[in-house]
Amino acid sequence: MNSLTVRSTACLLGLAHLLPAAAVWVWSWPAGLAVMAALHAALLGTTLRVHSTFLGSARREAPAVRGEKSVCLTIDDGPCADTGELLDLLDAHQAKAVFFLIGERAAARPDEVREILRRGHLIGNHTWTHPAGRFWSYGPRRQRREILQCQETLHGLTGRTPTLFRAPAGFRNPFNAPILRECGLEAWGWWNRGFDTRTRSIPLILRRLTRRLKPGAILLIHQGHPHHPKVLRRLLEWLTAEGWHCRLPEEPADYADV
Ligand SMILES: [Zn+2]
Incomplete structure (x- = not known):
């Protein structure tokens, strides 16, 4: 510590x-x-309060390309068996995304982690085991272990050290910010999310994701459930029809290619 x-x-x-x-x-x-x-x-x-700025903020908007209708798409909880299908959908729409990966799943599917990067997307740290119901209550030692183990695994698999972090379910506590600073990570929240792990209704998910969109808005969807590829396909179709692009955030100047 x-x-x-x-x-x-x-x-x-x-x-x-x-x-x-x-x-x-x-x-x-x-x-x-x-x-x-x-x-x-x-x-x-x-x-x-997921986006509380007290003791550390969580980004809701990515730096937008000036004058362009672009959003930042983020996909949580992988890699899973549907990763290849999601990557093909993104390619078909010339869309880029940030995949927030769970460390132990990444360790079990190393080829998919590398494929995400090979296709030009970013990976972020989503903890080692994704303790969604308990992470908010963890003290510094357990939080640090969850974050560092994921960080070291992703670096070991790809040679890259992630700079973006999303807490499981978005819930952080006052111990989180110092650990992120120590690891060179920035906390990411979201502008819109579809609650696509709680409902299978595609129209409802889409309505939530596309509400009050603005350039730079961070959108949160998930992977791993049977309806998730359909969520991504319908979202990409809607964004394309409305003239929106899915761009990556500007990479921080100190992005570590260790
Ligand atoms: Zn998650």
Whole structure:
């Protein structure tokens, strides 16, 4: 754990314990409990607000090509058996995407990870095991392990070190930002998502994805379910018909080709 992580963690834990203790000292036990409850509610609220800028922001828009109707398409949870079909669909529409990959799935499907890059797309870090229901509650040590193991696996498979990170279900907590800084990662959220793991209704998914589109908007879809190739196909058809392009973000100047 580097000093930045230690400092941030120490500050948070210190605040969570010192302020209630001070309230007990100055006022009373009930006042101390009230302060502690308020602090915990504030931390939980920050965690559950996916795009909260408190203790680190998550990007909702990618740098757009000036004057062009372009969005940034992101595909989460792969690589899966449908990766080849998705890549063919993207090629057919001359579209590029960022694939946020789960480390243990990448380790099991190395050829597909390399194929994503070979076809000109980007890969991002989506943790090692994708603990969607628990990641928000992890302390710094477990978060760091999830992020680093995925990072090292993707680097080992491709020779590239990802610079983009998306938390499972988007939920982060105050320990996340220092770890991302340490790993050279930027947190990505989304402008629109279709909730395409919760519904199979293509019209409903499309309506959610295409609502209030703007240049640079980050769109989130998934892979791995039988209806997901159809979601991508219908989305690409809609975007093409409306004159939108799917572009990659400008790669950071310090993109690490280690
Ligand atoms: Zn995911």
